[in-house]
Amino acid sequence: MTKYRILVADDEEIILRILSRELKNEGYLVDAVSDGEEACKKVQANRYDAAVLDIRMPKKDGIQVLNHIKSITPETIVVIMTAFGTIDNAVETMKKGAYDYITKPFDNNDLLLKIRQAFTIKEKIGQLVGGADDLDVDLVGESRELARLKEKIQKIKDLDTTVLLTGESGTGKSLVAKVIHQAGNRKEEPFIHINCATLPANLMESELFGHEKGAFTGALESKKGKFELAGKGTIFLDEISTLTPSLQAKLLNVLQEKKMERIGGSRSIAVNARIIAATNEILEDLVRRRVFREDLYYRINVVTLECPPLRYRQEDIEPLARYFLNKINKKLGKNVVNISPEVMCILRNYDWPGNIRELENTLESAIALANGDTLHEDDLPLRISSKVKNQNVLEVQDNRPGMLEIQEIEAIKRVLAKYKGHREKAAQELGISRRTLQYKLKKYDLL
Secondary structure, three states, rough: OOEEEEEEEEOOOHHHHHHHHHHOOOOOOEEEOOOOHHHHHHHHHOOEEEEEEEEEOOOOOOHHHHHHHHOOOOOEEEEEEEEEEHHHHHHHHHOOOOOOOEEEEEOOOHHHHHHHHHHHHHHHHOOOOOOOOOOOOOOOOOOOHHHHHHHHHHHOOOOOEEEEEOOOOOHHHHHHHHHHHHHHHOOOEEEEEEOOOOOOOOHHHHHHHOOOOOOOOOOOOOEOOHHHHOOOOEHHHHHHHHHHHHHHHHHHHHHOOEEEOOOOOOOOOEEEEEEEEEEEEOHHHHHHOOOOOOHHHHHHEEEEEEEOOOHOOOOHHHHHHHHHHHHHHHHHHHOOOOOOHHHHHHHHHHOOOHHHHHHHHHHHHHHHHHHOOEOOOOOHHHHHHHHHHHOOOOOOOOOOOHHHHHHHHHHHHHHHHOOOOOOOOHHHHHHHOHHHHHHHHHOOOOO
């Protein structure tokens, strides 16, 4: 069996000892620590295939350790241990990238099974630990807004210019950055994603620029930074607005001079990577408040792509839902192949303040709870279905269309009348394919 390496962190000595023994008996390599700060140090020094973290630990809690792990090795599988009374916190960690959680007290076999299943799924879908980054580069949907975004990506994919991605949280900025990289002439080079909000400033500086041996306490050997490791590839600086003033200054210098120095070093190192930045903040406001450097803003704001919120892409909800259905089935080992009409109606009429990420999380929750091969209304979180019903939008039983569907019908009628029934021209103005228009005409009895 593959010798996977697992980090276990819990402040209860008896649990730490038992889990370490059980995992070693399974053939895993195990490192065990009793607090979150020590866990972060281990993660900084070693690469782990999985981590089992108690949500409540001294110095740093499980969520902080999870964030640290995901900022360095996003592919690491994380299982959270939690007492029954903090399940809500554990569910929140799944939104932040945890694979699963287990409540205390638990059967050791249950935890071992979760870990085995996680590794099996990881292997089956080809995400081999230590291999190349997995770039899932599907931009799903046929809306006019998405078509425009794809068109802009094609125009700038091979350019060396810096790109700024803007948009609300959850609109898919990370995915768009991957698409730009994978579509362009740098696709064979590394793609390195750095979340600027997850690490303290001193660690972030070392991550970005690297350091020489002895540069600071704990620097026992020289280390290359992300800019150096990226080579001629792409550096994606997510949540760039959270960088400290000193890091903003260093980044500005990198953009201007196309070179950098490691912490404690004096040798100039060429920076050849393309930089893509992302923010859900309005940087102009931060510049006015003197929180973000104006000169850096103009350096990164060369080409700006806005990722539209899901509420402006209503017709993309159904294809996205079916895409996530397939993806989540693989992740959870489930076989939910259908979405009932009432569920699809709810999904289409909810306003999705959390955007695509909220849609994916909602479907993951529903699929996890589903009993058969079809998603039903009872499988959805109550906050989703009740909000739609309270808006008097959902009327599935008597087949009346929802409010957004009525608006869509009126738009289709108006454009068809404008072009005297010419479907190719109508589809082009609506920003959808002719096939999608044909489907909607049949759906709304407009043929």
